[in-house]
Amino acid sequence: MxxxxxxxxxxxxxxxxxxxxxxxxxxxxxxxxxxxxxxxxxxxxxxxxxxxxxxxxxxxxxxxxxxxxxxxxxxxxxxxxxxxxxxxxxxxxxxxxxxxxxxxxxxxxxxxxxxxxxxxxxxxxxxxxxxxxxxxxxxxxxxxxxxxxxxxxxxxxxxxxxxxxxxxxxxxxxxxxxxAELDDDTGLLNRRGFDRLLGVVISRAQSGGPRPAVVLLTLDDYGIIHDDLGGPRGDEVLHHVVAAWRGVLEPEQILARRAADEFGVLLQNSYERQAVSLTHRLREAITSECSAGVTAWQSGETASAVLARADTALRRSRRSGRNRTMLESALLPSIATELREAIDAGTVNVRYQPIISLADGSVVAVEALLRWQPVSRPDLSPTEVVRLAEENDLIGALDHYVLRRACRDACWMHERSGGAAISLSVNVSGLDLVQKGYAAQVFDTLGETGWSAERLVLEVTETVVDGDRPSSIAALSELRAGGVRIAIDDFGTGYSSLGRLQGLPSDFLKLDASFVAAVTEAGDPPPLLTAVAALAHALHLPVVAEGVETPRQRSALVRLGIDMAQGFYFGRPQAPGDLVEVFFPAASAAATDSAAHPRR
Structure with a gap:
C-alpha cells in the first residue's frame, strides 16, 4: 500500500x-x-x-x-x-x-x-x-x-x-x-474515524503490509486561549494549526482531530525515528506550544494497544514540562539498553560544579551533573542522555541513581572539606516528580546515605510546576515540609506570571545562562537581564546565576544584586576529590587517607 x-x-x-x-x-x-x-x-x-x-x-x-x-x-x-x-x-x-x-x-x-x-x-x-x-x-x-x-x-x-x-x-x-466520523469544525477525521482507519492499516500490516506509526499531539494552551479569549479566537488558532500541519504532511499521512485540543497523525509506513523527526517538524510549523507522543506498531498488537502506548507518551510529554516530543517505544533501542546497563553497573558518572557566593567568593553549594559517554555514542551530551532516558522509561532509575550517588559523594566532600557548610543541588525530571511516592523515595535515599534534607536542593524547571500539574506541586510541598529546598531552574525562560511564581513551592531561583551570556565586555547589563533580575528580586528569593564565564559577567551580576553564581569562570564540573583539592586545599591536605578520594 x-x-x-x-x-x-x-x-x-x-x-x-x-x-x-x-x-x-x-x-x-x-x-x-x-x-x-x-x-x-x-x-x-x-x-x-x-x-x-x-x-x-x-x-x-x-x-x-x-x-x-x-x-x-x-x-x-x-x-x-x-x-x-x-x-x-x-x-x-x-x-x-x-x-x-x-x-x-x-x-x-x-x-x-x-x-x-x-x-x-x-x-x-x-x-x-x-x-x-x-x-x-x-x-x-x-x-x-x-x-x-x-x-x-x-x-x-x-x-x-x-x-x-x-x-x-x-x-x-x-x-x-x-x-459521523468527521470533525465538524475542521473537516478532519474525528476520534472514531481515526481509530477505525488505524484498525484498517494494522489489519493490512498483519498480512505483510507496511508497518504504521502513530503520533498524538495536543495544543498545550488551547484551553486557556478558548476560555480567556473566546471561541472565535480558539477556532482561529485551530484552523491555523490544521493548515500548517497539512502543509507538512504528505497525502498518505492522515491528520485527525481526536478531541478539542488533541490531534492524531497516522503514518501508514514509518519507523519510530522517522515519526519523531516528522513530529519535530509539525511542532516547528506552528507558533503554539505543542506536546506530542509517538509510537509505532509492533507485530501482533491491536489498535487499542498502539493508541494506549501513544497516549502514554503524550502524557509523559505533558508531565515533563510540555512543548516536547516523547517516544514510547515497544522496543528498547540499543543505546537505551546500554544506558540501562550502565545505570545497573554504576558506570554513569556524576560531576560537581561549585556554586559561589558573590558576596565573599566562598563555595556555598555544588550542583550534581551526570556524565555518560556510551561506546556507541561518545559524543552524547548530558541533555541528550536525559532525553534518551525520558523517551525510554529509564528516567526514574537514572534520577534515583544520580541522587543516591550525589548524596554519598556530598557526604564524602563534607567530611574531606573539614565540615564545610555546602548544599547539594540535584536536577529532577518532571516525569519522575509526578510519580506516586517520589517524595518518600527521596527521603529514603537521604536516610540511606546520611545526607541532611536541609542541605539538599532539588532543581525543577518552571514548566514542570505550572498550574496544570497539581501532583508536582503536592510532591514539592511534601519535600519542603521534610526540609528539602526547591530551586526553580531556567528562571526567565518560562511563561508564568509574577502572581503564579509567587505561589510556587520554591526557595531559590536559578537564572538561565542565556541571560548571562548577553553581557558584553562594555556597557551596562543588558536590559533583559536587568528586568529578569528585578523580577527575581520581587519574588524575595535568593538567586543563582548560571553560565558565568568572564569577569565582566560576574561584575554585572554583582551590580544587579545577584546572590550566587556558577559557571566555568568559577569552576568546571569535576570529580569530588578534584573539587575538594581546588576549593578546600587546606582541609584536603590534612586528610590522611588521600587514596579514598573518589576521582570517578
Missing part, C-alpha cells in the same frame, strides 16, 4: 471508503455473497435440472462462485479496493449467465434476484463506482431477460428496481455513518 499512493488516497477519502467499511467486512461480505449465490444456483440446478438448457454450465458457474467465495473468506485479508471491483463485476457476469441459461421463467426471475448482492458493493466504494456497478447490473439483467426465451421482458423491471433501490439505500447509510 505504501507504493500505491493513489490507492491510499482512495482508501482514506470519505467518498471512497465509507465509515462501515473495513478490510475484514469487505472480505466477509464479498466472500459470503459469492458462496451463498453459488450454493443457491447449485441447489436449484440439482433440484430442477430440466429448468436449464445446459445444466453443466450452471454447475460450472456455481462451482466457480463457491471457489471464489471460499478463497475470499480464507485468504481475502489483503483484498484491495480494485480487486473488489473485479469481484463485483465477476458476480454480475455470473448472475447474468445463470439468468440467461434458465429455461424456466420462474427460475430465471428467481436468479435475477441475485443481482441484489451487487448492491452490497455500495458499502465499500464511491457514489460513482456504485452507480457504475448498478448500471452494469441493470443492463445485464435486462439483456439476459430480454434474450432469454423463457422469461418475459418486463420481469427484469422488479429485479432491476430492487437492486438499484438497495444500492442507493446502502450508499446513503454508508455516507451517514462516514459523516
Amino acid at each position: 505504501g507504493s500505491r499512493p493513489g490507492e491510499w488516497a482512495a482508501l482514506t477519502r470519505g467518498d471512497m471508503w465509507p465509515g462501515v467499511a473495513t478490510p475484514t467486512l469487505m472480505t466477509r461480505t464479498g466472500g459470503s455473497c459469492f458462496l451463498l449465490g453459488g450454493l443457491l444456483v447449485a441447489v436449484t440446478t440439482t433440484v430442477s435440472p430440466t429448468s436449464f438448457g445446459t445444466p453443466t454450465v450452471q454447475f460450472a458457474n456455481a462451482a466457480i462462485a463457491v471457489i471464489v467465495g471460499t478463497a475470499t473468506l480464507l485468504w481475502g485479508a489483503r483484498l484491495r479496493l480494485w480487486q473488489l471491483h473485479v469481484l463485483v463485476a465477476t458476480a454480475t457476469v455470473q448472475t447474468t449467465v445463470s439468468v440467461y441459461e434458465s429455461a424456466d421463467p420462474t427460475v430465471a426471475v428467481s436468479f435475477a434476484t441475485l443481482y441484489v448482492f451487487i448492491a452490497c458493493a455500495a458499502f465499500f466504494v464511491s457514489w460513482r463506482a456504485t452507480a457504475a456497478h448498478l448500471t452494469l447490473a441493470v443492463a445485464c439483467c435486462c439483456t439476459a431477460v430480454v434474450l432469454s426465451p423463457a422469461a418475459p421482458w418486463w420481469s427484469s423491471v422488479v429485479a432491476s428496481a430492487t437492486t438499484v433501490t438497495m444500492g442507493v439505500l446502502i450508499a446513503i447509510l454508508g455516507r451517514i455513518v462516514y459523516n
Whole structure:
C-alpha cells in the first residue's frame, strides 16, 4: 500500500471508503455473497435440472462462485479496493449467465434476484463506482431477460428496481455513518474515524503490509486561549494549526482531530525515528506550544494497544514540562539498553560544579551533573542522555541513581572539606516528580546515605510546576515540609506570571545562562537581564546565576544584586576529590587517607 499512493488516497477519502467499511467486512461480505449465490444456483440446478438448457454450465458457474467465495473468506485479508471491483463485476457476469441459461421463467426471475448482492458493493466504494456497478447490473439483467426465451421482458423491471433501490439505500447509510466520523469544525477525521482507519492499516500490516506509526499531539494552551479569549479566537488558532500541519504532511499521512485540543497523525509506513523527526517538524510549523507522543506498531498488537502506548507518551510529554516530543517505544533501542546497563553497573558518572557566593567568593553549594559517554555514542551530551532516558522509561532509575550517588559523594566532600557548610543541588525530571511516592523515595535515599534534607536542593524547571500539574506541586510541598529546598531552574525562560511564581513551592531561583551570556565586555547589563533580575528580586528569593564565564559577567551580576553564581569562570564540573583539592586545599591536605578520594 505504501507504493500505491493513489490507492491510499482512495482508501482514506470519505467518498471512497465509507465509515462501515473495513478490510475484514469487505472480505466477509464479498466472500459470503459469492458462496451463498453459488450454493443457491447449485441447489436449484440439482433440484430442477430440466429448468436449464445446459445444466453443466450452471454447475460450472456455481462451482466457480463457491471457489471464489471460499478463497475470499480464507485468504481475502489483503483484498484491495480494485480487486473488489473485479469481484463485483465477476458476480454480475455470473448472475447474468445463470439468468440467461434458465429455461424456466420462474427460475430465471428467481436468479435475477441475485443481482441484489451487487448492491452490497455500495458499502465499500464511491457514489460513482456504485452507480457504475448498478448500471452494469441493470443492463445485464435486462439483456439476459430480454434474450432469454423463457422469461418475459418486463420481469427484469422488479429485479432491476430492487437492486438499484438497495444500492442507493446502502450508499446513503454508508455516507451517514462516514459523516459521523468527521470533525465538524475542521473537516478532519474525528476520534472514531481515526481509530477505525488505524484498525484498517494494522489489519493490512498483519498480512505483510507496511508497518504504521502513530503520533498524538495536543495544543498545550488551547484551553486557556478558548476560555480567556473566546471561541472565535480558539477556532482561529485551530484552523491555523490544521493548515500548517497539512502543509507538512504528505497525502498518505492522515491528520485527525481526536478531541478539542488533541490531534492524531497516522503514518501508514514509518519507523519510530522517522515519526519523531516528522513530529519535530509539525511542532516547528506552528507558533503554539505543542506536546506530542509517538509510537509505532509492533507485530501482533491491536489498535487499542498502539493508541494506549501513544497516549502514554503524550502524557509523559505533558508531565515533563510540555512543548516536547516523547517516544514510547515497544522496543528498547540499543543505546537505551546500554544506558540501562550502565545505570545497573554504576558506570554513569556524576560531576560537581561549585556554586559561589558573590558576596565573599566562598563555595556555598555544588550542583550534581551526570556524565555518560556510551561506546556507541561518545559524543552524547548530558541533555541528550536525559532525553534518551525520558523517551525510554529509564528516567526514574537514572534520577534515583544520580541522587543516591550525589548524596554519598556530598557526604564524602563534607567530611574531606573539614565540615564545610555546602548544599547539594540535584536536577529532577518532571516525569519522575509526578510519580506516586517520589517524595518518600527521596527521603529514603537521604536516610540511606546520611545526607541532611536541609542541605539538599532539588532543581525543577518552571514548566514542570505550572498550574496544570497539581501532583508536582503536592510532591514539592511534601519535600519542603521534610526540609528539602526547591530551586526553580531556567528562571526567565518560562511563561508564568509574577502572581503564579509567587505561589510556587520554591526557595531559590536559578537564572538561565542565556541571560548571562548577553553581557558584553562594555556597557551596562543588558536590559533583559536587568528586568529578569528585578523580577527575581520581587519574588524575595535568593538567586543563582548560571553560565558565568568572564569577569565582566560576574561584575554585572554583582551590580544587579545577584546572590550566587556558577559557571566555568568559577569552576568546571569535576570529580569530588578534584573539587575538594581546588576549593578546600587546606582541609584536603590534612586528610590522611588521600587514596579514598573518589576521582570517578
